[in-house]
Amino acid sequence: MSKLRTSRIRLAGAAATAVLATLSLGACSNGSGVQDEGASSKVPPSTSTSQSAGTAAPDAGSDSSSNSAGSSGAKASTNGSGTAAHTPTSKTPATSSAKPVTCEGSNTRTVAAPLNRPLNHMLLTVTNTGSKTCYLYGYPAVRFGEAQSVPPVIEDSQPQAVVTLQPGESGYASVNLSAADGSGTNGHTVKSLSVYFQGRSGNESVGRGANPSLPAKGVHVDDSLKVTYWQQEMEDALVW
DSSP states (O other), X not given: OHHHHHHHHHHHXXXXXXXXXXXXXXXXXXXXXXXXXXXXXXXOHHHHHHHHHHTSXXXXXXXXXXXXXXXXXXXXXXXXXXXXXXXXXXXXXXXXXXXXXXXXXXXXXXXXXXXXXXXXXXXXXXXEOSSSOEEEEEEEEEEETTOSSOOOBOGGGXXXXXXXXXXXXXXXXXXXXXXXXXXXXXXXXXXXXXXXXXXXXXXXXXXXXXXOOOOTTOEEEOTTXXXXXXXXXXXXXXXX
C-alpha cells in the first residue's frame, strides 16, 4: 500500500510540474496571442492618432475659416500668396464726379415777366433744367425786337460770387425797360426778346440763347434800357 501511494504522489507532482511549465512558456511567448506585461505601459495607437489630429492646422476651405471670416463681418479671399485676405461685405456707393457746366439755353428755362413794381421793370428767371450744377456767369445779353446791340449792365449790381444753380434752382436778373419819369428817348414797343448767356470770360455768349415770350401787346422800351447782373436771390435783382 505504501508503495502504491508513493507512486501516485509522484505522478501527481509530475503532472503539476508539467502544467506550470506549460503556463510559463505561454506567458513568455509573443506568438500565442498572450500579451506580455510590458505592453500595458505603451500608449494605445488610437490615443496617439487622436492627439496628432487635434494639433493639425485646419484646411483653408474648412468651416472654421468661413466662421472666422463671418464673425469679422468680411468675406475671406486669397491675395495670390495663399494667405486669406478679408474684404468688407458692404460697398460704399460711388459718388458722382460730374463737373459743373455753364448755364445756357440748352440746360435752362428762361421766363420774362413784366413788373408793376419797380415801375417799367421786367424780371428774368432762369431755372436749371439739367442734371448737373451750372454756373450763371455775368449778366444777360438781351435783344428786344430788331435791336443791333445789347443794353449795358448796372455795374453796382455785380454780386460777390458767381451764381450757382443746382438742378431745379433758379437765378434772377432785372431789366429796366424805360425811364420811369419819361425822360428816356427813342421809346418804342417790342414784341420779341432773345436772351444770351455769358461764359467764364464774359467776353462772348456761349451755347444756345433763349426766347422767352412777351405779353401779346408787347413792352415799351427806350434808350435808358439796362440790365442787372445775375443774382442768386430774386430780392437782390429787384433792388435795381
